Amino acid sequence: MGAVRKDADVPESAATLIRFADRPATSWANGRGTTVVLWRTPDGDSVADVRLSIATVSESGPFSLLPGIDRMLMPLAAGGLTLRIDGSLFDVARYEVVGFAGEAETSSVDVSDAGHDLNLMVRRGIGSPRLESLRLDGPHVIDEPGLVAVVALSGDVRWNGATLGFGDTVLVAGASPDPAGEARQVELDGTGVVALVGVSRAA
Incomplete structure (x- = not known):
C-alpha cells in the first residue's frame, strides 16, 4: 500500500480507538448473516460513501447485492474462504484480499465453520478501496497517503498505550478520502497481524 517505516521519529496525527466489543451487530441486507460496522461515512441510514465492517459467515450462501459499490474482502478464519463471483470460484486464504x-x-x-471476514466498501466514484495485511514484529510507524484505519487481527498489538483486541480499530483523524493525498501516520508496537485500510481519492 505504501511505506512502512520502522523506529521512525515521526509525530502521530490524532486518531480514535474503536473497540470491536462496543459495536452492535446488524443483519445483512439479505438477512443471511450479521455484520459489525466499525466505521462508516456519512453516519445515518443513507448509502455510505465508505464502510468498514467485520462480518460473520456461518453458512454457504449468497451475499447481499450492493450495486454501485466497490468491495474488498479479507477472510480472517484460519481456513480462509471460498467465494463464487459471477460463476468463477476464488479460494481466498486467510489475510489475503x-x-x-x-x-x-x-x-x-x-x-x-463460522468465521469472520473484514470488508471495505466504497461507493463508486468516491475513490478506490485499498486493503492489505501487515505482520508486526516490534515498533512500526505506518505512513500512508489516504490511510483511513488500522484494524487489529491477531497477536499482541499496542497503540498509544492501549492493547488492541481482535477487531479493535485505530481510526485516523479526519478519516475520509483525502484529496490532497497527504500521508497519515499511525504508530504501533508489538507482534501480530493488522489490516491497513485506505481509500484513494478519485481523480
Whole structure:
C-alpha cells in the first residue's frame, strides 16, 4: 500500500480507538448473516460513501447485492474462504484480499465453520478501496497517503498505550478520502497481524 517505516521519529496525527466489543451487530441486507460496522461515512441510514465492517459467515450462501459499490474482502478464519463471483470460484486464504463489484453475483461456498471476514466498501466514484495485511514484529510507524484505519487481527498489538483486541480499530483523524493525498501516520508496537485500510481519492 505504501511505506512502512520502522523506529521512525515521526509525530502521530490524532486518531480514535474503536473497540470491536462496543459495536452492535446488524443483519445483512439479505438477512443471511450479521455484520459489525466499525466505521462508516456519512453516519445515518443513507448509502455510505465508505464502510468498514467485520462480518460473520456461518453458512454457504449468497451475499447481499450492493450495486454501485466497490468491495474488498479479507477472510480472517484460519481456513480462509471460498467465494463464487459471477460463476468463477476464488479460494481466498486467510489475510489475503479479493476485490469485486457490489452488483456481482457473489456467494460463499463450502462453509463448514463460522468465521469472520473484514470488508471495505466504497461507493463508486468516491475513490478506490485499498486493503492489505501487515505482520508486526516490534515498533512500526505506518505512513500512508489516504490511510483511513488500522484494524487489529491477531497477536499482541499496542497503540498509544492501549492493547488492541481482535477487531479493535485505530481510526485516523479526519478519516475520509483525502484529496490532497497527504500521508497519515499511525504508530504501533508489538507482534501480530493488522489490516491497513485506505481509500484513494478519485481523480
